Amino acid sequence: METIFRKTEGLTDALFHYCPGCTHGIIHRIVAETLEELDVLGKAIGVAPVGCGVLAYEYFNCDMYQAAHGRAPAVATGIKRVHPDNIVFTYQGDGDLASIGTAEIVHAAHRGEKITTIFVNNTIYGMTGGQMAPTTLIGQKATTAPYGREVAHAGYPLRIAEMLATIQGAAFVERVAVNTPANIRKAKNAIRKAFETQIKGEGFSIVEVLSTCSTNWGLTPIEALKWLEENMIPYYPLGNFRTPGR
Amino acid sequence: MAKILMKGNEAIAAAAIKGGCRYFFGYPITPQNEIPEYMARELQKVGGCFVQAESELAAINMVYGAAGSGARVMTSSSSPGIALKQEGISYIAGAELPCVIVNISRGGPGLGGIQPSQGDYFQNTRGGGHGDYRTLVYAPATLQESVDLVMEAFEVADYYRNPVIISGDGMIGQMMEPVEFKEIPKRELPPKDWATDGTKGKRKPNIINSLYLDPEQLEKHNWRLKEKYDRMVQNEVRYEMYNLEQAEIVIVAYGTTSRVVKNVISILSKEGIRVGLLRPITLWPYPEKAFDEIPETIKALLSVEMSTGQMIDDIKIAANGRWPVYFYGRSGGMVPTPDAIIEKVKEILRGQR
Amino acid sequence: MIERIVCAGFGGQGVMSMGQLLTYAGMIEGKHVTWLPSYGPEMRGGTANCHVILSEEPVASPIIHEATCVVAMNLPSLVKFENMLQKDGLLLINSSLVNQKPSREDVKAYYIPANEIAKELGNEKAANMIILGAFIELTKIVAFDSILSALRKVFGPTKEHLIPLNQEALEKGAAVVREQ
Numbered sequence: 098m099e100t101i102f103r104k105t106e107g108l109t110d111a112l113f114h115y116c117p118g119c120t121h122g123i124i125h126r127i128v129a130e131t132l133e134e135l136d137v138l139g140k141a142i143g144v145a146p147v148g149c150g151v152l153a154y155e156y157f158n159c160d161m162y163q164a165a166h167g168r169a170p171a172v173a174t175g176i177k178r179v180h181p182d183n184i185v186f187t188y189q190g191d192g193d194l195a196s197i198g199t200a201e202i203v204h205a206a207h208r209g210e211k212i213t214t215i216f217v218n219n220t221i222y223g224m225t226g227g228q229m230a231p232t233t234l235i236g237q238k239a240t241t242a243p244y245g246r247e248v249a250h251a252g253y254p255l256r257i258a259e260m261l262a263t264i265q266g267a268a269f270v271e272r273v274a275v276n277t278p279a280n281i282r283k284a285k286n287a288i289r290k291a292f293e294t295q296i297k298g299e300g301f302s303i304v305e306v307l308s309t310c311s312t313n314w315g316l317t318p319i320e321a322l323k324w325l326e327e328n329m330i331p332y333y334p335l336g337n338f339r340t341p342g343r
Numbered sequence: 344m345a346k347i348l349m350k351g352n353e354a355i356a357a358a359a360i361k362g363g364c365r366y367f368f369g370y371p372i373t374p375q376n377e378i379p380e381y382m383a384r385e386l387q388k389v390g391g392c393f394v395q396a397e398s399e400l401a402a403i404n405m406v407y408g409a410a411g412s413g414a415r416v417m418t419s420s421s422s423p424g425i426a427l428k429q430e431g432i433s434y435i436a437g438a439e440l441p442c443v444i445v446n447i448s449r450g451g452p453g454l455g456g457i458q459p460s461q462g463d464y465f466q467n468t469r470g471g472g473h474g475d476y477r478t479l480v481y482a483p484a485t486l487q488e489s490v491d492l493v494m495e496a497f498e499v500a501d502y503y504r505n506p507v508i509i510s511g512d513g514m515i516g517q518m519m520e521p522v523e524f525k526e527i528p529k530r531e532l533p534p535k536d537w538a539t540d541g542t543k544g545k546r547k548p549n550i551i552n553s554l555y556l557d558p559e560q561l562e563k564h565n566w567r568l569k570e571k572y573d574r575m576v577q578n579e580v581r582y583e584m585y586n587l588e589q590a591e592i593v594i595v596a597y598g599t600t601s602r603v604v605k606n607v608i609s610i611l612s613k614e615g616i617r618v619g620l621l622r623p624i625t626l627w628p629y630p631e632k633a634f635d636e637i638p639e640t641i642k643a644l645l646s647v648e649m650s651t652g653q654m655i656d657d658i659k660i661a662a663n664g665r666w667p668v669y670f671y672g673r674s675g676g677m678v679p680t681p682d683a684i685i686e687k688v689k690e691i692l693r694g695q696r
Numbered sequence: 697m698i699e700r701i702v703c704a705g706f707g708g709q710g711v712m713s714m715g716q717l718l719t720y721a722g723m724i725e726g727k728h729v730t731w732l733p734s735y736g737p738e739m740r741g742g743t744a745n746c747h748v749i750l751s752e753e754p755v756a757s758p759i760i761h762e763a764t765c766v767v768a769m770n771l772p773s774l775v776k777f778e779n780m781l782q783k784d785g786l787l788l789i790n791s792s793l794v795n796q797k798p799s800r801e802d803v804k805a806y807y808i809p810a811n812e813i814a815k816e817l818g819n820e821k822a823a824n825m826i827i828l829g830a831f832i833e834l835t836k837i838v839a840f841d842s843i844l845s846a847l848r849k850v851f852g853p854t855k856e857h858l859i860p861l862n863q864e865a866l867e868k869g870a871a872v873v874r875e876q
């Protein structure tokens with residue numbers, strides 16, 4: 098029988114623990130497919146965060162680490178310095194990267210660490226049950242912002258891609274979303290370019306992926322995709338912020 | 344090999360490289376800065392790599408990454424910096440990775456001061472990190488011993504797949520003494536087939552992890568770690584006994600204070616007062632059984648520390664009520680003077696006679 | 697035999713290197729030696745000092761509580777350290793910068809105008825070597841040759857041309873105390 102589709106070699110057979118409608122699964126798949134397509138799966142080493150992505154080490158079919166909360170870029174630095182020819186990536190959420198791990202991500206970028214970061218931004222703490230994140234939108238409700246995020250109290254949502262794009266060592270910075278098939282294709286393309294940046298040794302690369310959390314947003318998966326489109330993209334514009342040589 | 348006059352911090356760094364260390368991640372803090380400076384200068388000459396991290400937190404997590412990659416790796420810091428590393432040390436112990444951590448300690452709490460202190464005894468032996476774990480702790484008293492123990496620490500760390508802490512202080516770090524780099528006993532080490540270097544499509548993924556969501560599995564893991572720690576207790580205890588014959592009092596002291604105590608012993612022996620020294624070289628595992636070698640006839644034990652009394656707890660456990668345990672300590676970066684210790688010894692003897 | 701020397705002065709007067717050279721020379725002669733510096737902010741501008749112990753026996757504590765010799769390169773050092781000296785201990789005073797007598801009368805004080813002699817030699821930085829020369833002359837603790845070997849190790853081959861100056865400084869220092 099002719100095979101017309103098969104699951105990527107980049108993922109194990111373990112079942113995802115993610116909630117129905119969560120877009121982590123899509124992001125895992127496009128990262129894994131990219132590693133396979135670039136033929137670097139055998140030399141890939143990934144670092145899982147603390148957060149919903151904590152079990153990513155069970156899903157990616159390559160050498161993996163589980164790192165302390167926010168420290169994945171530091172762990173990846175240690176790995177990459179020992180194995181400069183391997184492909185090292187971190188997979189982090191917005192609590193992990195944009196809150197507790199801001200120092201680590203900024204300085205990995207600042208050193209031009211030749212690693213790739215997949216930054217999943219869904220504006221909320223998923224695993225711990227819907228607390229406010231630095232990326233939570235103004236007025237958005239969270240269990241620790243029960244009346245909606247107020248600027249006077251909690252400040253403005255943090256735009257990570259724009260911030261990192263100011264750093265010389267961040268060679269590739271792009272923000273994408275996974276709310277439509279077209280955007281997913283663009284997201285995969287950006288992830289590919291990010292890994293190529295690492296393969297060519299051009300510096301630090303990061304793709305910020307706007308993602309949904311229907312469970313903690315209190316929406317159906319379809320409503321969540323629409324909410325992302327209508328609320329997140331206007332505040333977190335999609336696009337490329339840095340590309341090597343540009 | 345001829346003796347070389349070296350500063351403690353540099354001798355420790357040089358010994359690490361001789362012990363196979365090729366990666367170092369650190370952050371500046373007094374009084375240990377000569378270690379990262381030496382590593383920045385020398386590691387690249389031997390094909391290794393030094394990275395100045397953005398914080399101690401980042402540094403210890405870089406150690407986690409490099410250790411999981413199969414390398415011999417070290418970090419160093421001083422008291423407040425070691426406090427920041429505790430999170431990573433717990434993860435490293437949980438994931439069973441080998442590494443060496445040097446603490447050239449200073450006075451605390453808080454920012455404290457920068458002069459030598461032993462106020463990190465609890466931090467080093469109990470750990471500030473969370474969970475059921477232990478780290479092996481060496482407390483050298485001379486630079487020669489520092490060099491020997493640092494070189495060996497890498498073997499021991501690899502042997503047990505566990506972090507090893509070198510507990511020095513500002514005096515050990517800053518002083519100069521002749522050292523000789525001798526061959527250290529090599530252990531039979533299994534290959535690091537658990538390390539991450541890419542599957543190359545030829546094996547199952549290696550996973551460096553300390554997460555066990557199933558409590559039954561975590562308990563099993565923790566008891567397995569405990570068995571490993573028990574093996575360390577069985578096999579890795581080190582101590583020095585000095586001048587114990589006919590001693591009236593045995594002083595227990597380690598590192599810097601043990602050197603001052605040796606002066607005390609020689610001064611008192613001229614006055615006809617015999618004092619012995621039990622010097623723990625491993626602070627964990629603690630040389631509990633060494634106390635059984637102390638003559639039952641001594642009148643008391645005296646703990647001399649550069650703290651307000653931290654090791655004294657371990658001494659009381661080990662003494663198990665056999666002798667009264669006294670304490671003399673200075674804190675905050677002050678070093679006990681021989682005169683003050685002598686006075687304390689005499690005071691104890693006056694009370695005991 | 698045991699010598700416990702405290703060398704003290706301003707940062708930049710070479711008190712640390714004077715102590716190190718003595719330590720190195722002691723090691724070359726097979727003695728047990730330790731060198732312990734003061735460290736931290738007091739190094740910047742204030743007094744710097746080091747404790748040097750040379751002994752036939754292994755050195756227990758490198759910290760000096762009672763010195764056999766104090767080198768005071770400036771006035772604050774004299775004030776701070778003269779009380780550490782044992783009875784009949786050696787007190788070497790850089791009289792170029794110290795215009796005050798010690799308060800101790802139970803010690804052997806020597807006055808060496810180290811900066812002036814060094815200036816005559818053409819390099820004021822050699823003041824520490826003049827004091828070191830005086831100390832060695834008085835104690836015979838190590839040979840001048842050992843200091844020169846230590847210097848060669850510290851300087852390396854590129855600074856070989858500085859050896860004659862340092863040798864002269866050692867000898868001048870020795871001559872000064874021989875006459876006192």
